[in-house]
Amino acid sequence: MRGYIYTLEVVFAAALVFTAVIFIFNLLSPQQLTSTKVIKESAYDVLYYMDVSGSLRPVVLAGDEPQLESLLSKYLPVNVGYESQICRESCSLVNIETNRTVVVVDYYVAGLRDTYIGSKVRLWAWQKF
């Protein structure tokens, strides 16, 4: 009889362990990895598009961050939150989402036609929902 009780205890314990493991795995979403990649690609693609379509360099030359963010809001997906800065060497971390996975893209802009700029656009992006 004691053997049956041990068996039951083992089954009971194993079931508890399995339940816990599956519960924990349920909480971890593998989708996150894909989303991060998509956001990073989107962020770079948007800056490249703005560059080749001619809107990025004048904005960077003028150091016009509100205009830069206005353009970004037109082109980035609605579920992507972002913060951008035009800087040279060090960029300050302001208004960055702290509770999300944030990707950073740097896009260097050397000049506009015959004017030297030597700046970069730093774009922080994250998934809003």
Next chain:
Amino acid sequence: MKKKGASHIDYMIAISMMIIILAILVGFLNSFLSNLRHESESSASSTEAISVLSGVLYERGNISSRPFDMGTKAYKIFLVVNNTQPYYTNRSLIAANQPSELVSINYTKLGYIADINSTVVYNENNMSVPYSISSDALSFVANIASGNSMLFTVYFDDDSNFTSRSVAVSGYDNLTEIVYPAEEVMVVKYNKIIDINKTSYSLVKNISGISDFRLRVIDATTNQTFLDYGSPTPTKANIVALQRRLLYQNSTAGIVQGKIIIQTW
């Protein structure tokens, strides 16, 4: 009399608890596996969509090897016409309105072997400017007031197949233009769009290895669809849709601001 050891009731309670836990476990397991399957399908579809979008501006093969690599390297030249005294070819002239200033560039002198029929000229308002082209010399006319300067953008490709749109232009060359070095610009090639549109869907699916897809190229300014290729979007499926902004060539070699949308399922 006090009974020692487990009774039948104890066994029943233990077995019941175990059945309940097993039921919860099966429930969790079912939900977990179902989520995993959905995530796996979404992830596969996402990977396919990302791969299409990230490769779309590459120029690595033809329709039978890499059907979604639709890019081509085009070139962009900025040209500034400045109607002020220092830019007059004859310094003795006084700056005046120039209604027919003839602007010319020579591709060979710039060091490029251009496919001349792919040339397109835009003014500052992104309006196409008529031009004349002969051999490797491009000419167009600018109407420029005294003291003003105008920016023109010339695009050309080196491996396209467009029909000539050269027209006769005439004017006087009074000003020296500033010509900036050509910049490389990756755009979606018109010929590749035509190629994919002519190729059967099943063949493209087989070559690319993508399960099912729909690919659209849309003019971002007018929102008109330029290309709609692939299977119709199903009403019920796990669909991943991604979008990318890019430039593409239209049928007249014009460089259009567009977006490409890929749906996979």
